[in-house]
Amino acid sequence: MKGEFVSFRRIKMRLRVFILSVIILVLSGLGFTEQLILVYPAPKAANSDIKVLNFGNTPYMSVTDLAKSYKVRTYYRKETGKIVLFFPGEKIKVSAASTFVVIGSKMMHMPQPALLVDKEIFVPVYPFMSLLKESVIPTLQFTISDKGKEYTFREYKDSSIFSRSIPGSSYRKEFLKKTGVINLTGIQYKEKKNGLSIKITTTQPFRDSDFSTFFRKGNWFYLTIYGGYCDSLTLSKNNPTSSIERVEAITSGNSVQLCFKLRQQFISSDIHYDLSTGKILLSLFLPLNKEIKKKIEEAKTAWIIDTIVIDPGHGGKDPGTPGRWGYKHEKDIVLDIALKLGKLLEKRKDLKVVFTRKKDVFIPLWKRTEIANKSGGKLFLSLHVDACKDKSVNGICLYLLSSGESEDAVRAAERENSVIQLEGSEDKKKYEGYDDISNILANMVHSVNMQDSEKFAEIMSNSLSKKVPQLNRGVKQANFYVLVGASMPKVLCEFGFNSNRTEARKLNSRKHRQLIAESLYKSIIEFKEMSDRSIARSN
Secondary structure (H helix, E strand, O other), X not given: OOOOOOOHHHHHHHHHHHHHHHXXXXXXXXXXXXXEEXXXXXXOOOOOOEEEEEEOOEEEEEHHHHHHHOOOEEXXXXXXXXXXXXXXXXXXXXEOOOOEEEEOOEEEEOOOOOEEEOOEEEEEHHHHHHHHHHHOOOOOEEEEEEOOOEEEEEXXXXXXXXXXXXXXXXXXXXXXXXXXXXXXXXXXXEEEOOEXXXXXXXXXXXXXHHEEEEEEOOOEEEEEEEOOOXXXXXXXXXXEXXXXXXXXXXXXXXXXXXXXXXXXXXXXXXXXXXXXXXXXXXXXXXXXXXXXXXXXXXXXXXXXXXXXXXXXXXXXXXXXOOOOOOOOOHHHHHHHHHHHHHHHHOOOOOOEEEEOOOOOOOOOHHHHHHHHHHOOOOEEEEEEEEOOOOOOOOOEEEEEEOOOOOHHHHHHHHHHHHHHHHOOHHHHHHHOOHHHOHHHHHXXXXXXXXXXHHHXXXXXXXXXXXXXXXXXXXXXXXXXXXXXXXXOOEEEEEEEEXXXXXXXXXXXXXXXXXXXXXXXXXXXXXXXXXXXXXXXXXX
């Protein structure tokens, strides 16, 4: 497997340069152009700025800044990209490149993953703050603002009053609730597939605790706004939209009650005050129709582990680690393990097995991940045998896709990636841009499968230790091109060193290869059952 390719030491340097350029880009004003403002409860720290940056259309906020604002103790391991926030009575764990947040003993899911930027963890603002409000701070209110505007907080009785001063002007508007002054000025309605959206225009902010809602028999829905005042004739209306027969606004003391006579059977509601628009947002939800239910079920089944992709490394003109002392080449060893594993998996009716090759043929690296993705793979195993100039080195090692820091990881990645030298000119074009590391970095940071890959590798490492009589070198991280394109949990396995005579003898034993296959099979089933249980619990 000799051949020269891009030095991974240079790639590591480019990675650092790329990260630095991202930091400079962000700090130059193209990233941190906004900040998150905690409206209620008021922040405890004097400097409560929370950095916000945008990836596409998704705003992300700094977890560290949030902790500092509320003076929450944290435990942060930069080397693993994990941070724990210790709120009173509850702790929250966030992992970079993961869509899961652990709150207490519950695992919650966000639609976008947490990101690691300049050794600081950022989370998608709205999903994370919704989880925080749901599980830790029920009264939480916030908004996002331009950094050029100045915001301050004031205490008024037991409420946190939000004031805004406009730059370059002495004008200051204080949003204080004044009895008898109209502060509810209009209502807008919008019909949606899953329900009805109602926006109530206000002249001052409200806390979510100022709202009370309930359904009543006869298709009535009631919303009470404490501290609200309105012109009843302005807000009352007949047939404002197809889902509502009429709206009655009743003013009573220091509150307003809006009574909605509904034409449809809504099953739930949600209400909050949006400080960025100055409106009360009320949503009424219809029962799920068959189409929506079908989409939800399809989304859930998309996570079920039902297709296993087995990738025996090398093949054909690429022997991999050459056999010595009359023993087999790497390509033959891993193909035999793959076929044995496939035979075990194919006995199960709930699993589909896909091979990147079943014969001694050469398959380009890019083609292997293409096969995995097109087949709808849910788990990707790339099987290999290692080699080293030091003939005493031995043991099994598992690899995840990342910026390998150890010399062993860099050496292994260089050796496996050098197969590209055997590919044709058209194949090599597939890797253009990969060596500038931004492609790999994006895959690392944004992959929602990283946490699953880590868990699967942990299960597999434990299983191999128990069943296979070889040294276990643990789980490491490195940049393997064969892992970059696979959009699923993925692990690259090095089953020992063909350069070590004792280990080469073991790898040439059918019985030993069967033990490896059985260990992999046990690991896959354990991971599948764990994953499927978590999906079942979400039903």
